[in-house]
Amino acid sequence: MKVIENGVCAAIGFKAGSIHCGIRKNQTKDDLALIVSDTICQTAAVYTKNKVKAAPILVTKKHLINGMSQAIIVNSGNANACNPKEIENAELEAQCAADYLNMDVENVLVASTGVIGQVLPIEKIQDKVSDINLSSENNSNAAKAIMTTDTKEKTVAVEFKMGSVTCHMGGICKGSGMIHPNMGTMLAFITTDCKVEQNVLQSCLLDNTNKTFNRVSVDGDTSTNDMCIVMANGMAQNEVFEKEVFDQVLHFVMEELAKKIAADGEGAGKLMTVTVNGVDALENAQTLAMSVCSSSLVKAAMFGADANWGRVICALGYSGVEFDPELVDISFKSNDEILCCESGKGLDFDEEKAKSILLQEEIEIICDMHSGNESCTCWGCDLTYDYVKINGDYRT
Amino acid sequence: MKVIENGVCAAIGFKAGSIHCGIRKNQTKDDLALIVSDTICQTAAVYTKNKVKAAPILVTKKHLINGMSQAIIVNSGNANACNPKEIENAELEAQCAADYLNMDVENVLVASTGVIGQVLPIEKIQDKVSDINLSSENNSNAAKAIMTTDTKEKTVAVEFKMGSVTCHMGGICKGSGMIHPNMGTMLAFITTDCKVEQNVLQSCLLDNTNKTFNRVSVDGDTSTNDMCIVMANGMAQNEVFEKEVFDQVLHFVMEELAKKIAADGEGAGKLMTVTVNGVDALENAQTLAMSVCSSSLVKAAMFGADANWGRVICALGYSGVEFDPELVDISFKSNDEILCCESGKGLDFDEEKAKSILLQEEIEIICDMHSGNESCTCWGCDLTYDYVKINGDYRT
Incomplete structure (x- = not known):
């Protein structure tokens, strides 16, 4: 296993991109990102255990019933939680990404982070989503666009062998306040080109969430919006699959992201x-x-x-x-x-x-x-x- | 029920006093206090649920096996916890009070608050304890002497009727950091001249601890030294006893102390x-x-x-x-x-x-x-x- 650059774009067939659509007032900060695979992905996810679950969690869960996805749309600046239009707007957010990417809306997942209780300005997202430039060079832009009070973008990627085939796995995440076991205000998106069955992916993700993200505490608060998603598009075309190897790689990627979240906790000095x-x-x-x-x-x-x-x-x-x-x-x-x-x-x-x-x-x-x-x-x-x-x- | 002055000295037959014995460097702050009853008291106590219990807790528990006590010695500036001489010194602390007050050491309870892990300078306590001036006017001195990072002394007292007899109950406490359910760094001492059986006293104390001190949080930390002691000397000579009345009065006194602790949490503004x-x-x-x-x-x-x-x-x-x-x-x-x-x-x-x-x-x-x-x-x-x-x- 070797650490490489390029986060969620390190794996073959993944692109990312971001834009300032206007949810945040600060025009120099992007607030909308897309992560897209060239082909459909086996997808696993874990969610906040907070009883109050924001709409993006509910919509993502629904779209993931079949364990498949091809894209994630993420906005920062507004959590789309506890407001009268949250479900409607989370669905519209997925829909506008689906329209732009020309894919089925069920293959688009949605995540939001930011203030609770305010209606998401969905028309700003709808207006700007198609201006997002998707490229395998844009990992850093996406990593920045999902930040709230984070001070550093958080990204990691590795290259590893599955049998004789070189595979890649990478991730980006955001943390900062509200970080505690069972997922704080934490969004993490991990992509890999390794071919892996959905049930194996899900069990490795669950197990490693307990060993990594659930061992981080910033302030003891757990938010309404947290999720970690892993997308595996299989484009590395590995014919063998060794669960132990995959699990180790996923553990490494998730632990690195978890440590970055802890080190960049709100106001953290060390x-x-x-x-x-x-x-x-x-x-x-x-x-x-x-x-x-x-x-x-x-x-x-x-x-x-x-x-x-x-x-x-x-x-x-x-x-x-x-x-x-x-x-x-x-x-x-x-x-x-x-x-x-x-x-x-x-x-x-x-x-x-x-x-x-x-x-x-x-x-x-x-x-x-x-x-x-x-x-x-x-x-x-x-x-x-x-x-x-x-x-x-x-x-x- | 009427709110009156004089805290732990409000009840008939109770005196208090304090002195600077030298545990604290600041000579303007007393660091050693005594609360003494003229006669032996039915006594109830609750203690920290922390697995790490400081020696004063253990010695007080031992001395309270029979449910009786007549005096409490309290020092601030040193918790007498997690150090090699803690038990020995807690016993010596009770002993020097017993010698000064000319009573059986089993009737003396001990409490400490302050830094964990340093050996208590017991000789300073032994040297100065007999210089403590005991008086029914000294409630405020005792309340100040048990403070650590508290900014205000915390004291309350009430007068109430038990049948046709006027009884009194009062208390002092210290709080500040490490305040959370199951007793934070909290010491509370309550005295009453009402005649009450020990088992009734203990059950009222337990019940009201759950409804008052265990509903306060400053920072989620629970210390090694916390205790709340209630001493009842029966000197009001009430012949009737109504549990409901007594329970209400104890609830009021404990709730007032609990609110004072919350309002004066470390660094608290409100x-x-x-x-x-x-x-x-x-x-x-x-x-x-x-x-x-x-x-x-x-x-x-x-x-x-x-x-x-x-x-x-x-x-x-x-x-x-x-x-x-x-x-x-x-x-x-x-x-x-x-x-x-x-x-x-x-x-x-x-x-x-x-x-x-x-x-x-x-x-x-x-x-x-x-x-x-x-x-x-x-x-x-x-x-x-x-x-x-x-x-x-x-x-x-």
């Missing part, structure tokens, strides 16, 4: 990786790691480069998982590593060294529970002034 | 009350209200006085409770009230009016699920720059 080792069951390891990763107090301490391991053990303690506090070790790691708590008791550690470790851009909190062989790693970010600033007046 | 009406079951109403109350995105929006009801419906949606989004109404209320979402859809409301409502110091978010007759009210605060600042370098 990527915080939390690893919990020595747990009796994987599920418990994940609960413990997510509890630390989601703690506002831990996140604020990381912002302040304060090796406040007391907040870490405290977050382990209220996770709901049973453990013996007297077995717990806690370290902080980046360019160097320091053990601050051993067997549940604080050590007299070098505060200056701890500070310099925590001042790095990527830091890791490592907990060893000494109670088993399971481990779990989760990703989050620090809690900063900017998080509060961004979310104090997002709508205005 | 008290945020969340009421969810029209739910099928009380437990579901509480889950829904706490989900809104705990959402960082809702809290940040309230800081910005932004009527972002989309985040409210979103937090209802990921609470885990089943409901029909198309029935949900959401309003914001303070000096005035505005309906922003009706039947799950956004209304075209007056943004200026909404802003002026949310600029008040006490605001309410009201959700009606139109699915039943149960309601629940929870309390929290906005998420501000100051929360991040305070928690970015708490230890330093």
Whole structure:
């Protein structure tokens, strides 16, 4: 497996494109994107578990009943959720893409991200969709067009062998606020030219969602609009298919996207990786790691480069998982590593060294529970002034 | 029932006092307090549900096996948690109070709040405890001495009739960060001269903890040290006892303390009350209200006085409770009230009016699920720059 460029356009037969259609006020930012395959794709998807599901989720689900699609239309700037015309407009959004691309509307999926509760200005989308220039060079434009408060475009692609055939897989995503297990305000679109059956694709996607996106926390909020879609057009024409290889590649692509989302959480100054080792069951390891990763107090301490391991053990303690506090070790790691708590008791550690470790851009909190062989790693970010600033007046 | 002054000293036979013993560096802030009854008290307590329990919790639990106590010693500045001498020092802390007060050590309870993981400087407590001046006028000193990042002392007292006898009940507490259901970094001490059996006291305390302190969220973190203790010395000599009356009074005292904790959450600019009406079951109403109350995105929006009801419906949606989004109404209320979402859809409301409502110091978010007759009210605060600042370098 080799990391390459070009995100969703890396796989054979995929094109993308974007435009500013006018949903956003800022004319320099595109707000409408298309991802299109030359041929029909086996398609898998996972959606938000929020009880309040936005219309694009419902329409995409309906269009995916047969497990096939050929294009995705995505807008930013408006979530098309909780407004009187949401279903109608989500269907019209798919329809105008279908008209432009000259395909059946059932093969077009829809995604939206942005403010909840305002009617989508569908006529702006209808007016401009056919001006989108589709090209296999436009990955970056599409990646930018789906951003909301993200500060960086998020894209990854790899090349891998399936038997003797070279295949490709790539993805783009957007994250930022409302990021928490069961999909935060997160849209992720992954394309591959590998030939794979829909049921295999769906099961690999589900499994890897649990191991990647569901291990990211920015602020504990889960939005109404999240989805991750994988489209596989089979154009690499691989005759053999090894599930293990495919699964590994998908895992890599999704983990890279997940980490990019964590590192670019709203206002985030640093990527915080939390690893919990020595747990009796994987599920418990994940609960413990997510509890630390989601703690506002831990996140604020990381912002302040304060090796406040007391907040870490405290977050382990209220996770709901049973453990013996007297077995717990806690370290902080980046360019160097320091053990601050051993067997549940604080050590007299070098505060200056701890500070310099925590001042790095990527830091890791490592907990060893000494109670088993399971481990779990989760990703989050620090809690900063900017998080509060961004979310104090997002709508205005 | 009438609100009076004097907190834990309002009830007959209770005295309090405090001193600066040197745990804190700031010499103008007391860090050691005593609350003492003239006679032995029926005593009830509830503790943190964190798996990591600090030594003062363990020692207090042990001393309370018989349900009796006569004094509480409390220090701030050091949580006496997760350090090699915690149990030994918690016992020594109780012992030095017992020596000074000339009572059995089993009748002395211990509480600590502050930084986790550092050895308690017990000799400072031992040196100074006997200099504490005990008086029924010293409630405010004790209330101040237990503060950490609290900005206001928290105290309440009432006078009430039990049969023909006038009884009193009062309390002090500390809150600030790490406040969440199942007791945050919260210490609360309540005293009464009403005669009440220990098992009744314990059941009223448990019940009201669920209805008050467990409905407060500042940041979702639950600490290792929290406890609420109620001491009843019976000195009012009431011969009749009406449980309903007692329960109401205790509820009032605990709710007032809970609201003071929410309003003075770390960095809080305003008290945020969340009421969810029209739910099928009380437990579901509480889950829904706490989900809104705990959402960082809702809290940040309230800081910005932004009527972002989309985040409210979103937090209802990921609470885990089943409901029909198309029935949900959401309003914001303070000096005035505005309906922003009706039947799950956004209304075209007056943004200026909404802003002026949310600029008040006490605001309410009201959700009606139109699915039943149960309601629940929870309390929290906005998420501000100051929360991040305070928690970015708490230890330093």
